[in-house]
Amino acid sequence: MVSGAAPSTHKPLLAAGTEPGHTAPVSASHHATPSVVGTSPRRRDGVAKVKGETRFVADMDCPGAWCGRALRAPLARARVVSIDSSAALAADPEIVVLTAADLPGPNVLAVIEDDWPVLAGEFVNHATEPVALVAAPTAERARAALEALVVDYEELPAILDLKAALAAEEAGEPVSVLASCGLGHEGVEAAFASAPVIVDGVYWTGHQEHLYIEPQGVLALPPNHSSDGSLEVVGSLQCPFYVHKALTHLLGLEGDQVRVRQAPTGGGFGGKEDYPDMVAAHAALLALAVGQPVRVIYERTEDMEATTRRHPARVTHRTAVAEDGKLLAQDIEVVFDGGAYVTLSPVVLSRGVLHAGGPYACPAVRIRGRAMATATPPNGAFRGFGAPQVQFAGERQMDRIARRLGLDPLTVRERNAYVIGDTTPTGQVLTSSVAARECLAEAERRTDFRRRWREAEAARTAGRPDDGEPLPGLGLALGWHGSGFTGNGERRMRSPVRLRLVLDDEGAPQVQVRVSSTDFGQGTGTVLAQIVADACGAPFASVCVINPDTGEVPDSGPTVASRTVMVVGGALDAAGRELAIKLGGGDFMETAASWLAQHGALEIETRHEPDPETSFDEDTYSGTAYPAYGWTCAVVEAELDPDTLETRPRRLTTVTDVGRVINPLFCKGQVEGGTLQALGYGYLEEMTMEAGRPLQNSFATYIVPTAADAPEMDTVLLEHPAPAGPGGAKGVGELPMNAGAAAVVGAMENATGIVSSRAPTTPEVLFEAGIVQGLIRDEGVGGGVA
Amino acid sequence: MTVSFTLNGGRVTSAAAAMARLLDVLRDEFDLTGAKEGCGEGECGACTVLLDGDPVCACLVPLGQVEGRTVLSVEGLARGAELAPVQRALLDGGGIQCGACTPGVALSAQAHLERCAQPTRSSVNEALAGNICRCTGYERITRSVLAAAQCEDRCAKSGPDASPSDAPAGAAIEEDLSAADLSKKILIAGGTDLLAAGPAAWDRFRAGGEVLDLSKMRDLRGIGLVAERVEIGAAVTFAELRRHPLVREHLPMLAQVAGLIGSHQIQNRATIGGNMANASPAGDSLPVLLALGAEVVIGDGENERCVPYAQFHTGYRQTVLTAGELILRLSLPLPGEGQHWFLRKVGTRAAQAISKVLLAACFELRDGIVVGARLAAGSVAATPVLLDQAAAVCIGQRPQEELARRAATQARLEVKPMDDLRSSARYRSHVLGRLVRRGIMSLR
Ligand SMILES: Cc1cc2nc3c(=O)[nH]c(=O)nc-3n(C[C@@H](O)[C@@H](O)[C@H](O)COP(=O)(O)OP(=O)(O)OC[C@H]3O[C@@H](n4cnc5c(N)ncnc54)[C@H](O)[C@@H]3O)c2cc1C
Ligand code: FES
Ligand code: FES
Secondary structure, rough: OOOOOOOOOOOOOOOOOOOOOOOOOOOOOOOOOOOOOOOOOOOHHHHHHHHOOOOHHHHHHOOEEEEEEEEOOOOOEEEEEEOOOHHHHHOOOOEEEHHHHHHHOOOOOOOOOOOOOOOOOEEEEEOOOOOEEEEEHHHHHHHHHHHHHHEEEEOOOOOOOHHHHHHHHHOOOOOOOOEEEEEOOOHHHHHHHHHOOOEEEEEEEEOOOOOOOEEEEEEEEOOOOOOOOOEEEOOOOHHHHHHHHHHHHOOOOOOOEEEEEEOOOOOOOOOOOHHHHHHHHHHHHHHHHOOOOOOEEEEHHHHHOOOOOOOOOOEEEEEEEEOOOOOOEEEEEEEEEEEEOOOOHHHHHHHHHHHHOEEEOOOEEEEEEEEOOOOOOOOOOOOOOOHHHHHHHHHHHHHHHHHHHHOOHHHHHHHHHHHHOOOOOOEEOOOOOOHHHHHHHHHHHOHHHHHHHHHHHHHHOOOOOOOOOEEEEEEEEEEEEEOOOOOOOOHHHEEEEEEEEOOOOOOEEEEEEEOOOOOOOOOHHHHHHHHHHHHHOOOOOEEEEEOOOOOOOOOOOOOOOOHHHHHHHHHHHEEEEEEHHOOOOOOOOHHHHHHHHOOOOOOEEEEEEOOOOOEEEEEEEEEOOOOOEEHHHHHHEEEEOOOOOOOEOOOOEEEEOOOOOOHHHHHHHHHHHHHHHHHHHOOOOOOOOOOOOOOOOOOOOOOOOOOOOOOOOEEEEEOOOOOOOOOOOOOOHHHHHHHHHHHHHHHHHHHHHOOOOOOOHHHHHHHHHHOOOOOOOOOOOOOOOO | OOOEEEEEEEEEEOOOOOOEEEHHHHHOOOOOOOOOOOOOOOOOOOEEEEEEEEEEHHHOOEEHHHOOEEEEEEEEHEOOOEOHHHHHHHOOOOOOHHHOOOHHHHHHHHHHHHHHHOOOOHHOOOOOOOOOOOOOOHHHHHHHHHHHHHHOOOOOOOOOOOOOHHHOOOOOOOHHHHHOOOOOOEOOOOOOOHHHHHHHHHHHHHHHOOEEEHHHHOOOEEEHHHHHOEEEEOOOEEEHHHOOHHHHOOHHHHHHHOOOOOHHHHHHHOOOHHHHOOOOOOOOOHHHHHHHOOOOEEEEEOEEEEEEEEOOOEEEEEEEEOOOOEEEEEEEEOOOOOOEEEEEEOOOOOOOOOEEEEEEEEEEEEOOOEEEEEEEEEOOOOOOEOOOOOOOOOOHHHOOOHHHHHHHHHHHOOOOOOOOOOHHHHHHHHHHHHHHOOOHHHHO
């Protein structure tokens, strides 16, 4: 049953300053309970959080729990000659040490290619790769044991970064390509051959660290300590069933012998999508070996050095354009640094390739992508999942095109942005919920971008007085993001969801929402209850979302890919209506109470129903890549210091179309938090690698925005409903990551005239680019004249 | 020995080591896990608690230093079942997402609401700059705190007897330095450098000998006017410097730099003597003291000696202090007529930043001519440096573009900036030149 309440026509813009939510409820209102969708009830976990009562993994009371730690390789590539634990064991005989040789089954974490070892075997393939595990009754003893382990390595040559990998490839030396994909239309060559203008650009983006405030952590209880005789794992994680799958494979256990529960999770952003498999594997192996609960909590440096980050990228654009700025052809190459193992790189690359053309219509497109191996920790999921890299490049390329043609950044985007009826590079015809131009228009209305951008250009070219006053600059970028898994992912998964009607502790009817979607800050636990309450007509307070626990909930998929509200929420909407029908209408609490009195508990399970009309061909990259796309426009107003080239974003306006706003406050929170991460990616968050490790491995050195850095935000939500989601809702989690970085670098260009093609553009990067472009005089170090 | 203090309104004692981190004591001994360890080095603010009403990082506070004082953790913020206004505002205003930063944010905000009569967007953001939130983008946090500022009862006492004025455990202990034995002692003042160095360094430090807590020494804590000079005790914190009327009136550059150190949590603990003794080339107060022509009074318990601050730093992280000596106080001349100052700290971000370049300058002008100049820079050499040649160029000249350029070139020849993980030598050199030029042009 597809939730079909979404009107297929565009809804008008919401009036300025009004909160969405006064529009039609998710389901046709067949009941009297007032709609809770479109309102912002308090988050379910909020009171406990603000009182400090929420217990994260490190806070949980678990008497007798041991401390688990990993010994990590200091070298980027090496052969492990020997591991000697005799000194550690002699000093503290009670401790437990595990190496690859002790593993009961295959030494692998099951992701896509099953090439990610739990512990380095004969070879170390990246610095910080775990080589041995230690458990001890206390943290101090575990630390001492780690220090007493002696490992002998034979160092091997290594390709340490993307530049080196590309250079080796060019020189014909052996390199490893972890994944590749792409698409191409006929007519690309012809379009370039006859193009009036051709614009080339090469863009680089760096690593980005999630920097969730709560580090990775897992508590594993061996069967003799768990509540039901299973191996029980409680962790800070996004995807309980990923961990479940990894553990059953690794340990050769049946599904019901492993139970994974999500603990309150202090931020994820994708960083707790794939990596908790590793943390959980280590904790579980140790717990089974010790026979005691084992807790593994990462220290911050370990977390920053060893866990996943955003894939660095080089994106090369060649664009054919007409004199009026209309795109005629795009030829794009996307290269990602995958790190040492395949892990999620194929799917990250796929999303990157599918978003690389940007939210713009273009008749002839070729996009080729590959992910190359480097001797660094595998890069993994991070909000946006391949899209932020390519959209930074794509949006900077649009600015480059605009400048080449004497247009402003807004005009060139207006001329090309998708409208209903346009076709994407995969041949997907966009039939509904396309708001790219509406986002641009509303952003322009609120910021007067075009006029102010031109004013800043004019003032700069006329020559400003060098009086120390900050240089004003505006930047604008447009982003899109496909909701749900790429291609046929949702079709294959057909996520099941479950509702259970029971009596609560007070004897009142309660609807339990049983799904594997996790809340790590986004508000999932509240938003899904809002959808269900409206769908079945129950009071919001009587709907409760059960904590994700593989023993209690069906596998409705991971909490990734901006899929939770649209896909899981959509299935729950259907389940809720089915429940209402089953109860026969009327006042929910009355009918539910009488049902429960007569028949006892009622369970409804439904699945996500993908649109049967659409499909995606994974070989040719053609068809419906995503069931719906979200759209966002970001305008950054910044000030640049003329002496130091420091950027201070002062105001940020975002206009974002999410189809249908379930909870305005949370939705804005996603947009604002995501956009600030994107700004950080654009102007602050430098990560320099040396010998395969990041130099910036602490809060003191990896620079993210503080409250004093954050611009004042004007956050506008639009509702252009998508038939694929409940009431028209699309995903919002990742979309905001796609526009901010290019917008802030665009603002720097408007202020200084310096064009930067790199994220992040720190003052140092801008300074060097200014010298290359002849806008800053190179005086060298120490006053010498160049 | 045990340590007694007031915790969330109740009198408690702990038998943990005096050098144990308050964060561990709260979490492990009192099972108060609202304060989180996000970094263990004073940067993230997730461990924020209020010490006598001021936000501090519990990961940087040794237990011994809370003896007789009042600690409020997030668990003590609500008034029983009723949330404090700031908690309510965060909850209703979207200021909470994952919640890992929330306890620290709530406490920093509460302290700000109590201290600041009229909070503004920028005062709130400055007060919260030591609490990193990776989820919200801060907008809803800022708005929530501003909303809480509108509540009449925003400052009303949180928890029973939790505000500093009611501290039942008696005033914090004060000691006389003369009574202290300095030999073989390891000195601690605010502990921000010592505890941020991490557990391994901390172990080595602890093994080194007995700890002497300078923060309790009455002799090191005052600020006063003595014979036309401002005297500042070595254990005065940056928060005290930032607020003190004498400093604000006579040495505004020092008050300003104090407000640029780390975050409020750091300023509430870090001392100026510790900044000097730590002797990092990036110590922000150091160039200011050079530019102000400070003198340092050093003592060993018996004798005192006075050293011009320009001679204090002898090499990378080295000073004239010998074993058994400590910094007692600073003595600064009152600025005369025609004095102008210029200060610029360049970090990567707007707050909580380690300097990439800092320039502090004092100029004396008579009839439009520079008759005195002292320029000093940080983070561009192994020590903070006086730019003597650049200053010499200025004397007898009018502050004009030509002079500004010459002085800038001169300044760049006097320093040896480095490439490191924060910046590049080229950028630092460029920026130093630009700032020197800007400082001179500001005299016009
Ligand atoms: C998160 C964070 C941010 C920071 N940001 C900045 C910043 O922006 N700018 C900046 O300049 N600094 C910054 N610092 C460092 C700054 O806090 C310290 O340098 C501080 O001033 C040291 O003072 P303290 O009292 O905390 O020293 P402590 O840590 O107590 O001591 C530091 C050293 O000085 C010695 N010492 C202390 N007092 C004396 C004395 N009177 N005589 C002799 N020796 C003494 C101690 O024995 C020890 O070796 C930051 C630190 C942290 C943790
Ligand atoms: S734990 Fe990060 S500041 Fe204390
Ligand atoms: S709410 Fe997650 S870090 Fe602030």
